[in-house]
Amino acid sequence: MKKMFLIIALAIVSFSFIEADERNPKVIPPQDGTISISGAFALYPMVVKWADEYQKLHPNVRIDISAGGAGKGMVDALSEMVDIGMVSREIYPQEVKKGAYSIAVTKDAVVATISAKNPVLKDIMAKGIKKTAFVNAFVTGTAKNWGQISGVKNNSVVHVYTRSDACGAGETWAKYLGKKQEDLQGVGVFGDPGLATAVQQDPLAIGYNNIAYAFDSRSKRQNAGMRIAPIDLNNNDKLDPEENFYTTMDEMISAIANNKYPSPPARDLYFVMKGKPKNKIVADFIKWVLTDGQKYVHDAGYINLSKEKIQGELTKLKL
Numbered sequence: 176m177k178k179m180f181l182i183i184a185l186a187i188v189s190f191s192f193i194e195a196d197e198r199n200p201k202v203i204p205p206q207d208g209t210i211s212i213s214g215a216f217a218l219y220p221m222v223v224k225w226a227d228e229y230q231k232l233h234p235n236v237r238i239d240i241s242a243g244g245a246g247k248g249m250v251d252a253l254s255e256m257v258d259i260g261m262v263s264r265e266i267y268p269q270e271v272k273k274g275a276y277s278i279a280v281t282k283d284a285v286v287a288t289i290s291a292k293n294p295v296l297k298d299i300m301a302k303g304i305k306k307t308a309f310v311n312a313f314v315t316g317t318a319k320n321w322g323q324i325s326g327v328k329n330n331s332v333v334h335v336y337t338r339s340d341a342c343g344a345g346e347t348w349a350k351y352l353g354k355k356q357e358d359l360q361g362v363g364v365f366g367d368p369g370l371a372t373a374v375q376q377d378p379l380a381i382g383y384n385n386i387a388y389a390f391d392s393r394s395k396r397q398n399a400g401m402r403i404a405p406i407d408l409n410n411n412d413k414l415d416p417e418e419n420f421y422t423t424m425d426e427m428i429s430a431i432a433n434n435k436y437p438s439p440p441a442r443d444l445y446f447v448m449k450g451k452p453k454n455k456i457v458a459d460f461i462k463w464v465l466t467d468g469q470k471y472v473h474d475a476g477y478i479n480l481s482k483e484k485i486q487g488e489l490t491k492l493k494l
Contacts (some may be wrong), residue, residue: 191250199455207235208445208456214248214261215256215343216367217283217385218444220392222261225468229460232326236456242366246341247277252447258457260447263343276452277445278488280464283479284431285347285383285440286421287404288371290439292378294400295325303407303414310352312381313337321379326412336373336382339363343442348383351439375400383440386427387476408437424476431478443480451492458492465489 212222219242226238245262245459252260253273287309293299304324311318312335322329337359338345344367344370345356352359364370374380381404391398403421405414420430430436452458465485472479480488 204227207233207453209237209239210259210454210457210460211239212259212261213241213243213251213255213257214447215245215257215263215444216242217245217343217387218261218281220387221281221444221472221477222474224471225464226316228468228471229463232463236460238460240442244338244366245343245346246420249447253449256448258448259452259461261445263447264346264442265460266445266447270447274449276450277447278461278465278486278491279443279480280446280461280488281444281469281472282431282441283386283444284427284436284442285344285351286389287348287401287426288374288376288380288382288389289378289404290378291381291402292402293321293402294331294378295321295327295329298325298327299368299404300402301414302412303405303418305407305410305475306352309406312350313348313359313361313475314354326380328459331379333381334377334379336364336370336377336380337361337367338370343444344385345384347439347442348475351437367474371398371401377451386424390424390427390476392424392474397422406437427476427478428473441478444477445475462489462492465492 219240222240226240230236230238231278245264246492248262249261249270251257253275257389262277287304302325304315306319307326312333316322318333320329321331321333324333345359349359364373367385370382371384371388374382388400389401390396397403405419405421407414408418409415417435420426420435431441446461452461465488469479
């Protein structure tokens with residue numbers, strides 16, 4: 176009789192733990208193992224933060240992260256060289272046919288960047304740059320000097336920089352200009368950090384970066400030696416107050432969240448797997464990212480997904 180009572184009691188305890196876990200998606204069972212992640216520079220700083228916080232909860236879980244561009248993240252995920260690919264662009268239909276399964280985890284944006292020593296910096300900050308001027312610099316190559324970009328007299332030659340690696344930032348910036356990444360002109364530089372450094376070191380440079388590389392996450396100000404080139408959204412040759420949201424990271428994040436900054440170059444960022452995640456540790460990590468992990472998004476310089484979007488992504492996981 177005592178033995179039977181003990182069996183029933185243990186069953187009740189086990190059932191109550193299962194019920195608690197189903198009711199509260201934030202409860203993650205103890206575990207150990209390794210998660211491998213590669214891909215977009217855009218997501219790299221955010222994923223590093225997520226991994227650090229997750230490993231505090233699960234010190235026996237090792238998370239290996241490497242940045243190499245969205246293209247590499249997609250290739251690595253589809254070939255199952257990694258558990259998760261970081262991708263900072265929309266997923267192509269042909270990639271879905273190959274088994275790409277994407278989960279949106281956060282948002283950010285691509286911004287045009289110039290040197291803090293640009294010869295017409297004051298005019299650009301007052302007037303902004305028109306979309307047509309960006310097209311003439313990055314696509315047609317007809318904007319040869321800073322006067323043609325800024326609309327003020329200046330013959331300083333424009334030095335255009337672009338990404339040499341297949342990346343979401345390049346694809347997103349090109350899409351804003353009505354093209355594809357391979358249509359962008361300029362000196363090719365590998366990676367977000369490399370392009371940011373090129374712009375910082377060249378007073379005549381123009382490039383583009385994800386906002387995580389345009390702002391200092393600690394000071395929330397634009398990175399030293401670099402300025403975000405504001406867009407004259409209404410083409411009236413002046414930067415109106417409602418268009419001027421680039422000074423701090425918080426202003427920029429708010430503008431993106433409230434759709435004041437155009438999409439593209441604002442975009443969702445994705446985790447991509449070869450099919451739905453089969454590894455329970457990987458699935459639990461993604462689930463945590465979409466729940467508790469979202470509280471780290473804003474301070475890291477990214478934009479939270481809407482509650483509706485998060486619920487949709489959790490439903491796709493079907494955990």
